Amino acid sequence: MSNGIGISPSVMINRMVHEKAVPQSGHLLEVARLRAEMMRAQAENAASPVPTTGPSDTPLNGAEVDLLI
Template sequence: MSNGIGIAPSVMINRMVHEAGVPQSGHLLEVARLRAEMMRAQTEAALKAGNAAPEAQAPINGAEVDLLI
């Protein structure tokens, strides 16, 4: 039995922004930019897989966050 610890994508994105040294005044903007980029990557992956309705997909997971790194 495996008990893995999961990290939510929002936590991963916030950590990426924090570690990038983004000034506090631009923190929310950078989080929004990364989230939009991740959603775009998810949509492109769905289209490549032949999914005609990418907006009906499962929530974003950590694997999609890895696409940003």
């Protein structure tokens, strides 16, 4: 059981844009760009032979660690 605090992707994306000090006129564009980047990464992860999310029952080898980094 994990005691960590979770942050939704939407909240994190908005925070990243806010911290970048993106002008108000480009705020929605930057949010859309980061969201598309996240969705692309999730799709690549789902198609990967060794997904980088979820717990693993076996220890990681060097190649799997490289995928995580």
